[in-house]
Each structure stands twice: as structure tokens, then as C-alpha cells.
Amino acid sequence: MEYCPEKDHDLPDVDLYSPLSLTTETTVLHAEAADPTNSINKAQARTITKRIAHVFRTEFGIGRNGPGKDVVLCMSANQVLLPTVFFAIIGAGGVFAAASTALTVMELVKQIRQSHTQVIVTCPENKDKALKAAQQCGIPATKVLVLESMGHKRLLRNTVNPAQNYLQRESELQWDRITDRATLENTLICLLYSSGTTGPPKGVMLSHMNLVSEAVIPQLVLRESRVGKPHLDVPYSTIGHLPTAHIAGCQGYFVTPAVAGGPVYWMSRFNVDQFMDYCKKYQITFLSTAPPVYQAIADSPRVTDHFTSLIRAESGAAPLSPEIQERAEKKLGCAMSQRWGLTETTGSVTTLPWGQTDNTGSISPVLPNVRLRMVDEDVKDVAQGMEGELLVKGPMVSPGYFENPEATAGAYTPDGWFKTGDVGVLKDGLIYIVDRKKELIKYKGLQVSPVEVEAFLLTHDGVSDVAVIGVADPAAPGNELPRAYVVKKQGKSVSEEELKEYVKANLARHKQLRGGVVFIQEIPKNGSGKILRRILRDQAKAESATRQAKL
Structure with a gap:
């Protein structure tokens, strides 16, 4: 069954330079947060x-x-x-x-x-x-x-x-200037790297249409006047604190401000206290960030009137628990919307319309022009109300992976539906993520490919076999910590600290083995040799529950 939004919009056939309708020549688009006189x-x-x-x-x-x-x-x-x-x-x-x-x-x-x-x-x-x-x-x-x-x-x-x-x-x-729809849809202009649902990072191809539609449609959702409903009509401003190598920063700070009509105040490095002070100083109206930042806001005794100007707060990159959302909303003074999407969808494909609220933990309804299906293991539609993998189509969905037809074929159905790897259910028009097929680990909103970390660990002379999973972070609900399950080579001696240092010296910070290293006799696999990560995840959950019970 194909699920549709309440309405669609007619998108203009324009390139990335054209949809600047909410700006004037003197509109400040970019400024340094530490010194706003440094601006353009x-x-x-x-x-x-x-x-x-x-x-x-x-x-x-x-x-x-x-x-x-x-x-x-x-x-x-x-x-x-x-x-x-x-x-x-x-x-x-x-x-x-x-x-x-x-x-x-x-x-x-x-x-x-x-x-x-x-x-x-x-x-x-x-x-x-x-x-x-x-x-x-x-x-x-x-x-x-x-x-x-x-x-x-x-x-x-x-x-x-x-x-x-x-x-x-x-x-x-x-x-x-480009006005031909086919050219807008097919010309490669941006490559962002994502592990997709599994495997090492791959180049996600994005076109003019992908980036323009992802900028224009959410603004139409927020700012279009509807009969009987208020529409959003306030100046746009935000803090540029997320990295631009990822879709949230790239789309949110490069493209959206020109469409929304207001400045990004850029932070060269993220510091949560400075971030909160800047939100107050510049009277920020829009905030989109990851759950760890909202948790820091909820937990901070410093927050008083830092967010009185805020009218729209959105959370993405990882699930946000209803408990943290409730506490964060009290500090922010406005309702929050959970948005869901991937690099392959140029960011969000869901959001709450302006004026609506939700505190049930959903990821909101789909955006206009987006189509959604929920399917079983055979990619057949499940009955309404049943759980299934979320498949999406829409103008913001990437055509595939750069020079990687095999990965593209594995991630898309023959008729063009993108397989997100997330398992969800639809209730009362809202989508809930209940599980995920994809193997990615989410550390503070960043992707960690277990396959990539495993491949590197196998280059160590003391490692015979390895499986990497994400385990729950006790300090941050919804956050995951990479953990390696390692089979030692016969006759070789290797320690947890040695493997941690090996990874630390060669892989990025978010890929570190913060969840630890566990030495086991055999990695659980199926008949075809695929790692059964669910067994390891269940084992990790049971061990965590046992520790909690003892405490």
C-alpha cells in the first residue's frame, strides 16, 4: 500500500541558484557567531x-x-x-x-x-x-x-x-540557468558519503532537484497559509553548529538559509555552553540538531531565557525519547518536531506541519511530494497497521551511489523505491520507528559502519575474526557505542587496550571502540557466513540488564 501526504506542491523547474524568494539583496545570510560583524x-x-x-x-x-x-x-x-x-x-x-x-x-x-x-x-x-x-x-x-x-x-x-x-x-x-526537468534531476552536483544501510561509506549522488526540493518543500509546509490554521511568518535565523560534511549541515546551512531568508551564525567548533549563549544573543528562531544537544539543553542548569525567541525546534539523526523531548520542550519554550531521513533522501522526508504537536515518539508524517510504503522481507506491502521496512520515493531521493551500481541495485527496488533499512509502523497518520534492518551504528548522530571497522580490525596480526555492533550508551539514551567481538588468532596475544589504540590511531573519533572489546571463541554466523549481529545485540542487552539488576 502506498501512503501519501495530505497534499503535494508544484515544484518549480529551477536550479540551485534560483529559489531565493524570501531574501533581499541586503539580507545577511552568513555571519561568524563569535563576531557577527564578520558577515556577508x-x-x-x-x-x-x-x-x-x-x-x-x-x-x-x-x-x-x-x-x-x-x-x-x-x-x-x-x-x-x-x-x-x-x-x-x-x-x-x-x-x-x-x-x-x-x-x-x-x-x-x-x-x-x-x-x-x-x-x-x-x-x-x-x-x-x-x-x-x-x-x-x-x-x-x-x-x-x-x-x-x-x-x-x-x-x-x-x-x-x-x-x-x-x-x-x-x-x-x-x-x-537550468530549467529542463530531466537535467535538474540527473545532473550530479553534490557527493556526500554515507554507509547506506550497511557496508563502507559510499558516495550519495545529489542533483539540483534533490537539494532544491528539500529546501523548498519544508518551507512551504511551515509558511503556506491554510484556511483556519495559522502560518509561520517570522524571520529565519539559526546557529551553524553541525558539520557540513553531513547532510544536516550541508543542506541546512548552505541551501536552506537562502530559501528561508535569514542568517546562519557559524561556530567553527561546537561548545554546548557557547551554543546556548549564541541562541540567546542572536534570538535564534529555528533550531535543528541531534538528540545529544537536546539532552544537554534539558540537563543544563544554565538554561533560563536562552530560547525565548525559538519558534521551531526539530530533532533528527537518531531517535529522541519522549522523556528527553518533554524535558527539552520545557527549557526551549516551544514544541518539538522529530524529523526522519537519510543522506540518500537529502535529509528529512517527514516533519510535523506548523501548529501540530506530538509527544508520542513518532517521526511525524511524510512531507508533501513524498510517497511511503511498508514492506516485508520479500518487498511485499504489509497490511495497514503492521510493521514493515520503510520505502520512500520523492523528488529529494538520491538516484543512487556514485560509480557503485551493485550498491545502488541493493538499495533500490527496480521501480525506484529507496529501501531505508528502518522498520516502522503507521498509527493515526504518524510513523513510528520500531526496529531497523540496517546494521549502522549511530554515535551522536554520526554513522559508523560496522563492516568498515571490522575490515580494519582484521588487518591486526592478532585478530582472526571480528564482529562490531552498537551497544546502548548508559549516559545518553538513544546513543550507541561501537563494540567489537573478537576471536584471537591461535598463538597470538592481544589485549582490549591494544585494539582500542589500533583503531584510535587510524580511524575517525566517532568510530572508536567506546563500547569495549569482548573476546569470544566464535562469531555467530548463518549458513552463508553472514554475521548474526542480532544475537550479539541480544547478548549485550542481557548483560546490561544483569548489571542494572545487580546495581
Whole structure:
């Protein structure tokens, strides 16, 4: 059975540069949270974007042979001019690829090679890492650029000739306007890396239509006037605290502000106390973040009048318990909406319409223009009210994984439905997540692929076999900690601390074995050799329950 929203919207056939209806030329779009005088408005953003696009085209050949072919990888901490680099890459005809600043050199090398990156843009803190990875991939240092735009700096320089500042160039590139629907749907402009439902990270391909629809539709839900219902008509402002290598930061801070019509106040590093103070100082009206931040707000004795201006609070990336939601709402002074989606859906495909509330733990109803199915193991629709894997279709759903037809075929049905890996049930028009088929571990809203960590641990001389699962974090409900179950090689001696240090030295921070290492005699597997993670998860839950009972 196909479930539909209350209504759909007619989406405009426009590229990423066009849907700027709620802004004026003087609207400030980006500012530094620590110093808001360091800011750019819409007109300035357009000029800087065109100048950087000209540099990418003329100096580095990005887009010279047509759009959607040349990849520029960006690995940077949050900063004011980062959105102009994003738009400039796409405006030049290139593909923006994002890499997390948490990646190690080894992980970064893999992503550079997978994406066929030609140019790298980074920040001063990550310059050395970028140069080491570039060298291993055969990218010359002249194609590693360093962007600095906090503290009123305006610098974009290559690492060979730092005296040359590309932001001082005045030549501009006029980008092509696109109105053809097929071109908007099929032109690759953005690559974000996700593990999907399992496996190592893969490049999720996003188009103009994906990003535009994800920006426009939620705003229509909030701001469209309905008969008998109030509509949202307040200035937009938010805090840029999430990393832009992930869909929430990329979509939420690069694209949405231009559509919603207000500024992002950028934090280069996240600090929860500073974050709360900035929300008060700048009278933030919109807040979208992950459950750990809402838990910190709920638990903080510092929160008094920090969120009096807030009119919309949204939670995503991981489940938010009704208990934490209730406590957070008291501190925030407004109702919260849980949104659900993935990188493959360009972010959220569900949200609560303006004026509605829900405290039952649902992930809200589907957005306009989205279609939902719930299916069994044979991808056949289950009866209404029964549990099933959630499948979605819509203009924001990615066409698939970059140069990975096998992974794409495994994640999509032949008629184009994306298999989310989440198991849910529909009750009274609201969707509830009850389980998940996918094996991903969610640590503070970030994805951890157990397959990736397992593959790395198997390179250790003392490991014969291994399985990695997520175990419940006792300090943060809904958060998971990676745990490795390890079979030692015969005759080899290896300790928990040794394996933890091995991972720490080579994998990103969110992939660390915070859930511990457990040595066992055999990894449970089925007849075809697939790891039976559910057995290990059930075992971990039983052990946790036993410990709690003893306490």
C-alpha cells in the first residue's frame, strides 16, 4: 500500500541558484557567531561565489568539459565563506564532495580515490592532513587550497604559493540557468558519503532537484497559509553548529538559509555552553540538531531565557525519547518536531506541519511530494497497521551511489523505491520507528559502519575474526557505542587496550571502540557466513540488564 501526504506542491523547474524568494539583496545570510560583524549578505555572497567559480574554471579546469564530471573535495571546519565555495564549485560545473574533518589520512585517501577528486579545499587546521592525502593520491600541492574566512579574513590560497589570494580576483563566471526537468534531476552536483544501510561509506549522488526540493518543500509546509490554521511568518535565523560534511549541515546551512531568508551564525567548533549563549544573543528562531544537544539543553542548569525567541525546534539523526523531548520542550519554550531521513533522501522526508504537536515518539508524517510504503522481507506491502521496512520515493531521493551500481541495485527496488533499512509502523497518520534492518551504528548522530571497522580490525596480526555492533550508551539514551567481538588468532596475544589504540590511531573519533572489546571463541554466523549481529545485540542487552539488576 502506498501512503501519501495530505497534499503535494508544484515544484518549480529551477536550479540551485534560483529559489531565493524570501531574501533581499541586503539580507545577511552568513555571519561568524563569535563576531557577527564578520558577515556577508546575499549580494556579497553572489559576487564572491561568481569570483571563486571563475577561479575553479580558469585555474583548475573545473566544469570545462561539461557539468557533473569534475570533483572538488571540501574538508573544512565551519566558516563564513564555506557556502560560497559550495555554490562556486557547482556554478563552475563541478561536483562538491564533502569530507569530514574527523577523517584520518587513510580514510581521506580512500574518499579522494573513490570520488576521483581533482582539487581539495580545506582549512588551516586540516592543511597538513589534506596535503599528505593529496600526495598519496597524486594530486599536486598546487591543487590543495586553504580557505580562511573567520576573524574577518578573506583568503583562498594554494599551499605552494600562499602569497597568491584567489579571493582578490575580480573576474566572474556567469553560471548557466537550468530549467529542463530531466537535467535538474540527473545532473550530479553534490557527493556526500554515507554507509547506506550497511557496508563502507559510499558516495550519495545529489542533483539540483534533490537539494532544491528539500529546501523548498519544508518551507512551504511551515509558511503556506491554510484556511483556519495559522502560518509561520517570522524571520529565519539559526546557529551553524553541525558539520557540513553531513547532510544536516550541508543542506541546512548552505541551501536552506537562502530559501528561508535569514542568517546562519557559524561556530567553527561546537561548545554546548557557547551554543546556548549564541541562541540567546542572536534570538535564534529555528533550531535543528541531534538528540545529544537536546539532552544537554534539558540537563543544563544554565538554561533560563536562552530560547525565548525559538519558534521551531526539530530533532533528527537518531531517535529522541519522549522523556528527553518533554524535558527539552520545557527549557526551549516551544514544541518539538522529530524529523526522519537519510543522506540518500537529502535529509528529512517527514516533519510535523506548523501548529501540530506530538509527544508520542513518532517521526511525524511524510512531507508533501513524498510517497511511503511498508514492506516485508520479500518487498511485499504489509497490511495497514503492521510493521514493515520503510520505502520512500520523492523528488529529494538520491538516484543512487556514485560509480557503485551493485550498491545502488541493493538499495533500490527496480521501480525506484529507496529501501531505508528502518522498520516502522503507521498509527493515526504518524510513523513510528520500531526496529531497523540496517546494521549502522549511530554515535551522536554520526554513522559508523560496522563492516568498515571490522575490515580494519582484521588487518591486526592478532585478530582472526571480528564482529562490531552498537551497544546502548548508559549516559545518553538513544546513543550507541561501537563494540567489537573478537576471536584471537591461535598463538597470538592481544589485549582490549591494544585494539582500542589500533583503531584510535587510524580511524575517525566517532568510530572508536567506546563500547569495549569482548573476546569470544566464535562469531555467530548463518549458513552463508553472514554475521548474526542480532544475537550479539541480544547478548549485550542481557548483560546490561544483569548489571542494572545487580546495581
